[in-house]
Amino acid sequence: MSPETLLTCIVFLPAVWAIPLLVFDKEAKEAMRYWGVLGTALTFLLTLQLWLQFDTKTSEIQFGFAHDWIASWNIYFRLGVDGISLPLIVLTGFVCLLSMLASWSIDKNVKGYLMLFLILETGMMGVFLSLDFFLFYVFWEVMLLPMYFLIGIWGGPRREYAAIKFFLYTLAGSVLMLIAMLMFYFNSGRSFDLIELAKIATGTGKVATFDQTMQVAAFIMLFIGFAIKLPSFPFHTWLPDAHVEAPTPISMILAGVLLKMGGYGIIRIAFPLCPYGAQYAAYFLVGLGVFSIIYGAFAAMAQTDFKRLVAYSSVSHMGYVLVGIAVWKIVDGKTINRDYWTMGLNAAMFQMLAHGISSTGMFFMVGVLYDRVHHRDINKFGGIAQVMPHYAGLAAVIFFAGLGLPGLCGFVGEVLSVLACWNFSPLLAIISASGVILTAGYILWTLQRVYLGPEYKGPHPEALVEANSRELAIGYTLVVTAILFGVLPNLLFSPMQGSIEALTQSLATAYETLYSAAPAVQAAQLP
Amino acid sequence: MDFQALLQQFLSKGVAHQASTFDSLWIFLPELVLSSSIILMLLARLTNVDRTIPTHWIALLGGMSSFMIVLYQFWQISLPDAIPVQIFTGLAMHDPFSIFFRGFLTFFLVFVIVLTVLTGIPDDEDAPDFYSLLSGAVIGMMLMSSANHLLMLFLGIEMASVPSYALTGFLKGRRQSSEAALKFVVYGAGAAGVMLFGISLLAGLLGTAEFPQLASRFQAVFAGREVMQDPAARCVLLALLMIAVGFAFKLSAVPFHFWCPDAFQGASAEVGGFLSIGSKAAAFALLVRFTLSLTGDSTGASQGLALTCGLGLGFLATLTATFGNLAAYSQRNMKRMLAYSTIAHAGYMLMAVSALLVLQSGNAGPDAAYRAIQGLLYYLCVYLFMNLGAFAIVAFIRNQTFSEEIEDYKGLSHQAPVLAIGMAICLFSLVGIPPLGGFYGKAFIFAALFDATRVHWFMWVVLVAGGVNTVISLFYYLRVAKYMCMYERPADAPAVAMPSNSSPGMYVMLLSGMVVFLGIIINPLANVALRAAHAFL
Secondary structure, X not given: OOHHHHHHHHHHXXXXXXXXXXXXXOOOHHHHHXXXXXXXXXXXXXXXXXXXXXXXXXXXXXXXXXXXXXXXXXXXXXEEEOOOHHHHHHHHHHHHHHHHHHHHHOOOOHXXXXXXXXXXXXXXXXXXXXXXXXXXXXXHHHOHHHHHHHHHHHOXXXXXXXXXXXXXXXXXXXXXXXXXXXXXXXXXXXXXXXXXXXXXXOOOOOOOOOOHHHHHHHHHHHHHHHHHHOOOOOOOOHHHHHHHHOOHHHHHHHHHHHHHHHHHHHHHHHHHHOHHHHHHHHHHHHHHHHHHHHHHHHHHHOOOEHHHHHHHHHHHHHHHHHHHHHOOOEEOOEEOOHHHHHHHHHHHHHHHHHHHHHHHHHHHHHHHHHHHHOOOEHXXXXXXXXXXXXXXXXXXXXXXXXXXXXXXXXXXXXXXXXXXXXXXXXXXXXXXXXXXXXXXHHHHHHHHHHOOOOXXXXXXXXXXXXXXXXXXXXXXXXXXXXXXHHHOOHHHHHHHHHHHHHHHHHHHHHHHHHHHHOHHHHHHOOO | OOHHHHHHHHHOOOOOOEOOXXXXXXHOHHHHHHHHHHHHXXXXXXXXXXXXXXXXXXXXXXXXXXXXXXXXXXXXXXXXOOOOEEEOOOOEEEOHHHHHHHHHHHHHHHHHHHHHHHHOXXXXXXXXXXXXXXXXXHHHHHHHHHEOEHHHHHHHHHHHHHHHHHHHOOOXXXXXXXXXXXXXXXHHHHHHHHHHHHHHXXXXXXXXXXXXXHHHHHHHHHOOOOOOOOHHHHHHHHHHHHHHHHHHHHHOOOOOOOHHHHHHHHOOHHHHHHHHHHHHHXXXXXXXXXXXXXXXXXXXXXXXXXXHHHHHHHHHHHHHHHHHXXXXXXXXXXXXXXXXXXXXXXXXXXXXXXXXXXXXXXXXXXXXXXXXXXXXXXXXXXXXXXXXXXXXXXXXXXXXXXXXEHHHHOOHHHHOHHHHHHHHHHHHHXXXXXXXXXXXXXXXXXXXXXXXXXXXXXXXXXXXXXXXXXXXXXXXXXXXXXXHHHOOOOOOOOXXXXXXXXXXXXXXXXXXXXXXXXXXXXXXXXXXXXXXXXXXX
């Protein structure tokens, strides 16, 4: 398949796949579910095909192409892949397939659910694949509506509140992003091309580089927009509500893919387009990340709702991503030990992928229990391992992956980002490392309260039957990938390394040029 | 003057860029066709022909054929050697911009007629009255969009307004409807009087009433004088303020919006849809042409004038959008909510005109100005589909449940998914969420505003107000979608059925489908809008 067709198919296949659902009979739920699984499976296969065709040796954009979209505004339909987006695209395909498989628990208005699900997948793929800022923005917003309805119609008791909160936070972030986007557009001679904009920011583009005030202003706006999605303290408050109220498969997508958009946006847009702004804020960002780690862990420890606990653990885990991205140490305009920063970015990417697997798994494991007993109160659980041993074993592995046990995927990202942080600031590194202890604390305590113990005394004990084969299949897939990436992290590092190396390289040079050219920058240098 | 000379004058061109009266009549054909359809409808009733041929067919035929003629004219003016001409000795302008709006209005007329046929709002007895008022109002709006003379400006506005008053009060049995019409008339008459005073002041001060000469006269009279300090110039500003009252009334801009919620709630939803789109589009066409003619190339004295007008409109736009959105928030009646949303959207669109004038005053070059106009035109086109769609769905639901309260929309998605999904698409497009058409209009306008920030800092205020308003507006639009999609239908609520293969179902799908289409395929319409914008400068 030609690369152009392949990329277009990956983006639009799910949405197109949703159209035939219209002709299905309302009661043919089983058939529609299989149709949905087929669609997501095909998309996942296409993303794997993309990985096969991907050349890991080059750091450039691959398979890039552009078509006119809105000619009078220089807006193009521009797609492409590099080492940063490729793993996330595959992750999206993977998580979507698994959550589609987990969607058997949805029984209300299956047709509408599946259509919104598939449109959501198109939006997510589009965000990772688009290289035109305007197109990126459009896809970013395309995810909003399906997500609102998926939470609002199929969610739990407080679903309306959660859905509108999610919508409002994201929309507010998007408006800021829109303004930042316009800033770049008018300061770059009317271009939305992300690659071209990044070149301009590094001083090698067609027009003069963006000035410092603009970079700082744009970075703040972009960062808030992305930090809402990431989510980072203090913009995280939508997340526990949305996660708790969303149905299980949607929680899986939220945690597995949607949160990664924030990190991806920072790596793909906020940093390359405003190196000065990014550097300006670096210390603050790392501090925010570290605070999120500790805060999220403590908040998770205090929860009694199982799903809320997992949601706060996401806040904590995504803190490592922010730390890894931002550990850019500069003294006198020169980047110190750039290798550590590269390692930090690699770790951030790895942490996003690992979290995509472990948190998807954790939400799925919570969902399996909830489907049976219809409550999530940790204090009413206990003794699950007695009645559902097979399931409990899988759940334990997934939770250990979340904890960051060596040999499982969660370990690599955390340890590398803490290492990279040491170069930036030993103090912050020590604090973030202590987050690991807290994580171990709340996860072990949860495992103990839910799975161990003599017997289950909560409501509906009769419903606790062993996981069925579909659930076990999902569980095993997640466990196998968690182990695989824990043992062979290079599987993921190899495609991304080149692109990240090139990114830090160009950003470091860009800052150096800017610094040496402008004495004002030197005066404004933060201590 | 003998007959020969009269004929000569009729046939030949007077001045350069002016069509002869004979040619003018040909160019005026769409309006003439509409007028003759009105006469036909009335004659048909007189002769009882309307018993065999329903009146709406005549109205529909009139609307469609005049749309076809406008399309032909657009093709003709797009030819490389075509030039814009003034018709009727300079009273009206025939350029891509006016053709764009005449096409817009006749197209819209066809859609409204189809809607009224589907909902059956005028019964057979009243149909000739209703459709002649409708077509008459559209003729007035077409005059507004091509007006090139202060007299035509006033005539057009009045010709569009008077039938609107009657249409508002068309539900004769209902007190609320008559009350709404009365409010509308009193308000309209007051605004028209003030506007006429402003027009006479302006014409007296500048010594001309022709649009193309306004700018040069202004520059000649006020060359070298400070606009804000000079008493005579302040008199011009006063005249403009008075004219702005008339415009604000037509656009339902704050503080002249009070008629709008009452009129919309009292009138039927079909008429509400007609007023909220048609008269607004025409008023924007007129506003753009008038302000651009007044400020001309914005050099010398005109520069200050353009900046003043631009900032004034920007202030008005900010107020209007903010007020409309805040007031819409607490509404319980769907039509009233849509009325406030109409006010808010007038605010967003005014922002485009404000940005246009500020860009002009900063001599930002024609390209920037073209894009501001393009944004406005794209917004209007999407607005046609999304707002008419919302009003149409309100009318369809009213026909089955006899209620327009938002409360009664609960759980409609279970009984009539077409209506619920169509409504959701229209409302989310009104918020401006991609990939629906409304987003692009808004994005283009925001981009123009951003461009204008380099001329004057106040545009930042307007831009931020636009952004904040977008977020606020989410609440009340979302509430309707939430009621329709997220609740169960109460057991005692009347059932609603709308199969997707019924003609109202198709109509709703067409409108909401167009909203989605304009959000995915943007290029063609954006290019047409750009071409229309090129009529200026």
